[in-house]
Amino acid sequence: MxxxxxxxxxxxxxxxxxxxxxxxxxxxxxxxxxxxxxxxxxxxxxxxxxxxxxxxxxxxxxxxxxxxxxxxxxxxxxxxxxxxxxxxxxxxxxxxxxxxxxxxxxxxxxxxxxxxxxxxxxxxxxxxxxxxxxxxxxxxxxxxxxxxxxxxxxxxxxxxxxxxxxxxxxxxxxxxxxxxxxxxxxxxxxxxxxxxxxxxxxxxxxxxxxxxxxxxxxxxxxxxxxxxxxxxxxxxxxxxDTKCGGSAIESKGILEISNNTFTGNGTAVSIGEYWEYNPLYTPFPSQTIISNTLIAHNYGDCSTAFEGMIHMDGNLAEVTIVNTTIYSNTGFNSAGFLSNRGTAHLLNVTVTDNKFSWQYDRANGIHVEPSTQYITSSLFITNSIVTNNGFQNCIGEITSGGHNIDSGTTCNFNSLGDKINTNPLLGPLANNGGQTLTLNPLFGSPAIDAGDNTICPTIDQRGVTRPLDGDNNMVAICDIGAVEHEYSPPELLYLPAILK
CATH class of the missing domain: 2.160.20 (Pectate Lyase C-like)
Structure with missing residues (x-):
């Protein structure tokens, strides 16, 4: 009492x-x-x-x-x-x-x-x-x-x-x-x-x-x-339908994501809203920032699922994605990043090993719908890797800011520092430090010291300082992709002399 x-x-x-x-x-x-x-x-x-x-x-x-x-x-x-x-x-x-x-x-x-x-x-x-x-x-x-x-x-x-x-x-x-x-x-x-x-x-x-x-x-x-x-x-x-999912997050307002992990969901993040066939409908401005995040092993493997692990759908939707890995996701129509409508900026992002199960005219990695009378859709990408995404890495109008890697030729990477038909030589998804699992560039990767320092973030997905001298040439240059390679010399095998 x-x-x-x-x-x-x-x-x-x-x-x-x-x-x-x-x-x-x-x-x-x-x-x-x-x-x-x-x-x-x-x-x-x-x-x-x-x-x-x-x-x-x-x-x-x-x-x-x-x-x-x-x-x-x-x-x-x-x-x-x-x-x-x-x-x-x-x-x-x-x-x-x-x-x-x-x-x-x-x-x-x-x-x-x-x-x-x-x-x-x-x-x-x-x-x-x-x-x-x-x-x-x-x-x-x-x-x-x-x-x-x-x-x-x-x-x-x-x-x-x-x-x-x-x-x-x-x-x-x-x-x-x-x-x-x-x-x-x-x-x-x-x-x-x-x-x-x-x-x-x-x-x-x-x-x-x-x-x-x-x-x-x-x-x-x-x-x-x-x-x-x-x-x-x-x-x-x-x-x-446990092989399908709406979205872990749907946002029509302001959304800021940092150091998050998305696994086993349907679509990870769905952004914005727009009614394509109603020109009198005014879309709400949706703003999203995703940084230092892992989106892996999610699935939207059914016809009613959202398309893409990050799905944009709104003329006034804006998303910025930095230091983020989109890896090994499965979708029905598109598995990596899908921009139906809106403006997307990707900086030091790795998009790899994503697959879809049905439509041949969609990209496994990045898919950007064409603009029309009522639809505005654009995507800008810099210092990023798009690789090994099944049928094709990219479809649509993609503007390269330079210093990107495409393992094929479908992403329209033709700016300064871009590399096409190039294997980025990434390691397995693993704990390389930081809050999330990452894909570390292997020794000799063409992503190492190949980025643009003028726009490079100050840290990578793990929180490691950028830029580092990843190839030991005494010049620190930002790496392409979500992870900054930390130089370590290859191990040497020392054999004792054989005396006769």
């Missing part, structure tokens, strides 16, 4: 996993009946909502199941836990401390600032507008926590894990196995129309059985901004 010494900034220590309401919300004492000393999570939330200031609720190890049914109530008396006043919610750790809505409602409806530390949030089933685990309309900070096995099941609901309409920060956390089961809504993971920042976290196995689903991990709406740093995306797909 808590004291009544101060009505502000109280810490409530929950001592029961039972779901029961507070006896007298606002008196500063968390207990389900006068004098019994039983403090439940729901009772603690009701007390915190009724008191001014930022209160703290501490949860010990255990599973806190919400089983008082009744959605659309906004005082935490039934259904979800409504956060109406600033609150800090602390668990022992996410492996041992769980809040489970048991399918009766979403878990948290956040209307005031909330910080969650060391807790698993699961079993939520959100109503409109969405958010199976959390609906955030304030400023929420989530750290060392897990959002898992939540769902949205109504038509036109979005965000199986989280619906973010304001500001959400996620650090050292996991968004896992959340679902969307009806059509019309968007994203089994996070739907964002506000400001979303994610760092050092994982999105895994978020899925939808809606064949028109998109952004299974994150959907970023026109008004949204998303910043992702050191985030892994694995197996975020359409459940309806």
């Amino acid at each position: 808590q004291t009544q010494a101060s009505p502000q900034n109280i810490t409530f220590n929950v001592n029961s996993t039972v779901d029961a309401t507070d006896a007298n919300p606002g008196n500063g004492v968390c207990e389900t009946s006068p004098g019994n000393g039983v403090c439940t999570l729901r009772a603690a939330v009701q007390e915190a909502n009724s008191l001014a200031g930022t209160d703290t609720i501490s949860l010990s190890n255990g599973t806190y199941i919400l089983d008082i049914a009744g959605s659309s109530e906004n005082a935490s008396a039934t259904g979800d836990l409504d956060i109406l006043d600033p609150l800090i919610l602390i668990g022992e750790n996410a492996d041992t401390t769980t809040v489970d809505a048991n399918g009766i409602d979403r878990v948290f409806d956040v209307q005031a600032d909330l910080e969650i530390i060391g807790i698993t949030i699961k079993g939520g089933n959100g109503d409109w507008p969405g958010g199976g685990g959390i609906m955030n309309m304030a400023n929420t900070f989530l750290t060392e926590s897990m959002i898992m096995s939540n769902t949205i099941s109504g038509i036109n609901q979005s965000g199986g894990a989280i619906y973010n309409g304001s500001r959400l920060t996620i650090v050292d956390s996991q968004i896992i196995s959340n679902t969307k089961t009806e059509s019309g809504g968007i994203s089994a993971g996070i739907y964002n129309s506000g400001y979303l920042t994610v760092t050092n976290s994982i999105f895994q196995k978020n899925s939808s059985n809606d064949p028109f689903g998109s952004g299974e991990a994150i959907f970023n709406n026109y008004t949204g901004k998303v910043i992702l740093s050191n985030v892994d995306f694995h197996n975020n797909i359409w459940e309806i």
Whole structure:
């Protein structure tokens, strides 16, 4: 039982996993009946909502199941836990401390600032507008926590894990196995129309059985901004066909990706929106920056999948890709980078070993649709490698800024420093340092010291300084591709002299 010494900034220590309401919300004492000393999570939330200031609720190890049914109530008396006043919610750790809505409602409806530390949030089933685990309309900070096995099941609901309409920060956390089961809504993971920042976290196995689903991990709406740093995306797909997928991320707003890894998803990133046959439709400007990232072993191997592991579709869509490897992806129509509409800039990018399974008139590496009366599509590429992408590396109007390598002749590389019919001699995908796996140029690679220093980034995909003297001629020149080769002399074999 808590004291009544101060009505502000109280810490409530929950001592029961039972779901029961507070006896007298606002008196500063968390207990389900006068004098019994039983403090439940729901009772603690009701007390915190009724008191001014930022209160703290501490949860010990255990599973806190919400089983008082009744959605659309906004005082935490039934259904979800409504956060109406600033609150800090602390668990022992996410492996041992769980809040489970048991399918009766979403878990948290956040209307005031909330910080969650060391807790698993699961079993939520959100109503409109969405958010199976959390609906955030304030400023929420989530750290060392897990959002898992939540769902949205109504038509036109979005965000199986989280619906973010304001500001959400996620650090050292996991968004896992959340679902969307009806059509019309968007994203089994996070739907964002506000400001979303994610760092050092994982999105895994978020899925939808809606064949028109998109952004299974994150959907970023026109008004949204998303910043992702050191985030892994694995197996975020359409459940309806596990060889196919909408996209791990779909963004119509501002998106910044750095040091991320995408594996086992459908399309990795889909950008922009435009209705080709409606000249009166005004596309929204979509801006995306992808840097120091690995996109590998993803698959969109069905006719309804997005085309390309990075898919652009919007006249006002702009994407810049730097120090990024697009490797060994499989698609139905195009497997590497597809620009239907919009403007793309690729700098020190490696696109290799991508395959598609059907259309012969599409490129495995980079495919740029031709511009028309209503479509504007352009791609500029510098200091990059496009190699070994099946039938053909490139199709479409591609402008070379120079210093590129094409293992064939289809990319129209004819500027200063370009190399065609050239094997870049790349090593296997491996841990060569840094946050992501990379393809390191082998000793003697034509990519070494062959780039353009005037436009070269200051680091490579691993974070290693550019330029380096990769061929030991005492001149530091940027390498072509995502990785800067660090010179080491070939090993010499010394044999002892044979004395006769």
